[in-house]
Amino acid sequence: MAKKVLMKGNEAIAEAAILAGCRHYFGYPITPQTEIAAYLSKRMPKIGGTFLQAESEIAAINMVYGVAATGKPVMTSSSSPGISLKGEGISYLAGADLPALIVNVQRGGPGLGGIQPSQSDYFQATKGGGHGDYHMIVLAPSSVQEMASLTVKAFELAGKYRMPVMMLADGTLGQMMEPVSLDIKEAEKFDTSWALTGTQMKRKHNIVNSLSLIPEELEQLNFERFKKYEIIKENETMYEEYLTEDAEICIVAFGIAARVAKNAVNSAREKGIKVGMIRPITLWPFPKKPLYDLSDKVHTFISVELSMGQMIEDVELAIRCKKPVMLCNRAGGCIPSPEDVLAAIEKANKNGGAL
Amino acid sequence: MSTDKILIAGFGGQGVLFLGKILANMALQLDKEVSWLPSYGPEMRGGTANCSVIISDSPIGSPIVTEPDCLIAMNLPSLLKYEDIVSKGGKIFIDSALITEKSKREDVNAYYIPATKIAIDLGYPKLSNMVLLGKIIKEFEDFNLDTVKAVLETTIPPKKQDLLKANLEAITAGYNY
Numbered sequence: 001m002a003k004k005v006l007m008k009g010n011e012a013i014a015e016a017a018i019l020a021g022c023r024h025y026f027g028y029p030i031t032p033q034t035e036i037a038a039y040l041s042k043r044m045p046k047i048g049g050t051f052l053q054a055e056s057e058i059a060a061i062n063m064v065y066g067v068a069a070t071g072k073p074v075m076t077s078s079s080s081p082g083i084s085l086k087g088e089g090i091s092y093l094a095g096a097d098l099p100a101l102i103v104n105v106q107r108g109g110p111g112l113g114g115i116q117p118s119q120s121d122y123f124q125a126t127k128g129g130g131h132g133d134y135h136m137i138v139l140a141p142s143s144v145q146e147m148a149s150l151t152v153k154a155f156e157l158a159g160k161y162r163m164p165v166m167m168l169a170d171g172t173l174g175q176m177m178e179p180v181s182l183d184i185k186e187a188e189k190f191d192t193s194w195a196l197t198g199t200q201m202k203r204k205h206n207i208v209n210s211l212s213l214i215p216e217e218l219e220q221l222n223f224e225r226f227k228k229y230e231i232i233k234e235n236e237t238m239y240e241e242y243l244t245e246d247a248e249i250c251i252v253a254f255g256i257a258a259r260v261a262k263n264a265v266n267s268a269r270e271k272g273i274k275v276g277m278i279r280p281i282t283l284w285p286f287p288k289k290p291l292y293d294l295s296d297k298v299h300t301f302i303s304v305e306l307s308m309g310q311m312i313e314d315v316e317l318a319i320r321c322k323k324p325v326m327l328c329n330r331a332g333g334c335i336p337s338p339e340d341v342l343a344a345i346e347k348a349n350k351n352g353g354a355l
Numbered sequence: 356m357s358t359d360k361i362l363i364a365g366f367g368g369q370g371v372l373f374l375g376k377i378l379a380n381m382a383l384q385l386d387k388e389v390s391w392l393p394s395y396g397p398e399m400r401g402g403t404a405n406c407s408v409i410i411s412d413s414p415i416g417s418p419i420v421t422e423p424d425c426l427i428a429m430n431l432p433s434l435l436k437y438e439d440i441v442s443k444g445g446k447i448f449i450d451s452a453l454i455t456e457k458s459k460r461e462d463v464n465a466y467y468i469p470a471t472k473i474a475i476d477l478g479y480p481k482l483s484n485m486v487l488l489g490k491i492i493k494e495f496e497d498f499n500l501d502t503v504k505a506v507l508e509t510t511i512p513p514k515k516q517d518l519l520k521a522n523l524e525a526i527t528a529g530y531n532y
Contacts (some may be wrong), residue, residue: 006376006383006391032395115396176418177376177391179383256417263416337421 004179009147009169010035012180013077013103014043016151020187022073022101023049026063028056028082031115032171033105036077057082061089061102068098069208071195073155073187077103079171080121081112083129090164091130095210097225099158101151102136103167105174108333116333117171119255122310125168126284133222135229137165137236138283140254144178150281155187157236161228162194168283170306172256172335229285238281239290243269247276249348250294252315253304254280256335261304264341273349283311288318295319299353302326302344306335324353357412359495360420364405364437365429365450370484374427375406377488380506381498382410390418403432410497427487428454429470438463446494448487466490473528482525489529500530 007015014036017025025044027037037053044051054060060076067074078086083104093100106121108114121129125138137157141147147169154165196206212218240258243265244250253261258279268275278294280287291301301323303312309327316325328344330336361378365371372393382389392407407420424445428434431454434447438458441447445463452469470486479485492498503526511519 004383006379006389171395172392172418175393175395177379178415178418179389259415260417260419266416335419337419338417339421 004181006177007144007180008035008175008177009141009144009173010105010175011039012144012148013151013167013169014039015182016148016184017075017101017155018043018047018049019182019184020073020152020155021189022075022155023047024064024067024072024074025050026052026054026060026067026074026076027078028054028060030079030082032107032117032174033077033079033103035174036103036105057085058089061086061093064100064102065089065093065096065098068093068100069096069196071192071197073099073101073159075101075103077105079105079107079115080109080118083121083124087124087130089130090136091128091132091134092210093164094130094134094136094225095132096208097162098164098208099155099162100164101154101158101167102164103169106168106170108331114333115171117173117256117335118306118331118333119168119170119257120307120310120331121168122283122305122307125166126286126314134225135284136163137161137232137285139165139167140281140283141167141169141173142255142258142279144173144176144180146281147173148180148182148184152184152187156190159187159190159192161232163228168255170256171333233285236282237285237287237289239287240279240281241290242277242279244276244278244294247274247294247298249273249275249300249302249345250291250298251275251277251302251304251341251345252280252291252311253277254283254311257304257306260336260338261341263338264345267338267342268345268349271346273345275345275349280311286314286318288314291315291318292320295322298323300324300326300348300351302328302341302348304328304336304341304344307331358415359410359425360423360442361408361410361425361427362405362420362423362437363408363427363429364403364433367402367404369404369429370481371404371429372406374484374488375408377503377506377510378408378410378491380510381502382408384502384506385497387411387497388413388415390415392418392420405433425491427491429483429487430454431456434458448491450483450487452483466494468529468532470529473532474525477524477528479521479525482521485522485525486529486532489526490532492526493530500527
């Protein structure tokens with residue numbers, strides 16, 4: 001096994017992007033993700049890559065669009081308010097079927113909000129955020145190691161399906177250090193015959209565009225894109241199951257919330273409460289099937305979130321409201337403690353499935 | 356299976372985060388699981404700073420320390436804010452050059468080290484964090500001076516290797532206090 005090093009989550013994303021083969025980064029500083037830009041500003045020039053601090057988030061995402069159109073792995077990163085600014089560009093990437101990685105190290109909102117960790121951009125990430133009918137694949141790491149490995153995965157998924165992929169992290173994961181193994185291979189490469197690389201007068205022009213003025217043609221593009229989404233739902237849904245086999249209560253949590261919830265699950269198990277956890281690793285596509293399958297076995301679900309309750313709606317849809325779903329949450333930059341989650345588990349255990 | 360939850364707190368500029376980073380790297384050298392989480396915010400030098408370090412034999416869940424087994428208090432506000440949440444039987448390290456009050460907890464082990472004074476006397480006024488680290492190393496059976504030396508050699512950048520000697524002197528002074 002390769003020697004592990006201590007790294008911040010933000011730095012792990014940046015280094016993994018380089019190892020994955022990304023040589024183009026465009027960004028604009030914002031807490032709590034600035035280490036990604038800082039790290040790449042040092043590394044990219046040394047390896048012949050491009051680091052560019054744009055004049056704004058909007059400029060940065062459009063530079064991403066430009067490189068993506070040439071078929072090269074490209075990324076940008078920001079935090080919540082900055083991601084809102086990128087919304088238009090992300091929609092254009094989706095509309096032009098272009099691969100790119102967008103990292104959102106979330107902070108509390110709405111508005112300028114605060115700079116402490118949050119998961120309140122869940123709706124924005126999983127339901128669109130920009131305009132139009134589209135999805136991004138949304139990856140939710142819960143450790144520094146996973147931030148590295150999912151970065152590589154993100155480039156592969158983006159390339160394979162020709163679409164934007166979002167890494168949805170939060171301030172805690174971005175700022176914390178953990179040992180990480182950087183034994184990382186370059187991301188798998190995919191067909192880029194569609195890319196704008198110059199015809200050399202030997203082929204017809206490729207066109208990358210998100211404008212389509214004939215309704216029937218635009219409809220067809222939407223149909224095709226959604227066929228692709230069905231394939232992604234089938235093949236790329238990722239989640240971790242923890243102690244669900246005999247569980248009567250199921251926690252659903254992602255990212256930092258899942259770390260906190262795991263402590264609570266362990267404490268509850270010590271008290272003899274049969275509780276398990278499903279941790280979605282892809283938030284879109286959402287792991288509907290394992291949750292639906294569990295809905296016959298458990299009497300209560302608990303959604304643990306750093307928001308006013310956003311993922312809870314997807315949990316309810318996934319289990320088709322067959323069982324009560326409790327919300328255990330903090331917002332605005334606060335994080336639920338393991339004791340908060342344990343209290344929710346004990347309440348669910350006492351109520352036994354009654355609301 | 357043991358887990359040590361450490362909370363380091365003081366003013367920005369005292370080397371709170373760096374002290375945590377050295378502890379985390381020492382744990383990594385010993386092949387332990389480790390997490391390091393800084394408080395981050397708009398504060399700069401003179402503001403408050405704290406840092407959670409968890410060292411464990413098993414995978415770490417939440418990286419947030421809510422009930423520290425070990426508190427390192429580098430100023431009075433930090434001691435007052437956090438001494439009540441230290442676990443029973445835990446340790447509190449106090450820079451007694453800056454904090455003249457005693458811990459009111461009777462169910463913990465409190466260590467009083469005039470770290471800032473020792474550092475000034477050595478001629479390294481900024482290294483009170485390393486003096487405290489020396490004392491911490493002495494009180495934790497997993498750690499020793501060889502581990503910290505190995506860590507410092509890799510953590511201090513090549514251009515600043517002259518700082519290695521100063522840091523080691525400060526650590527040794529704390530260790531022997």
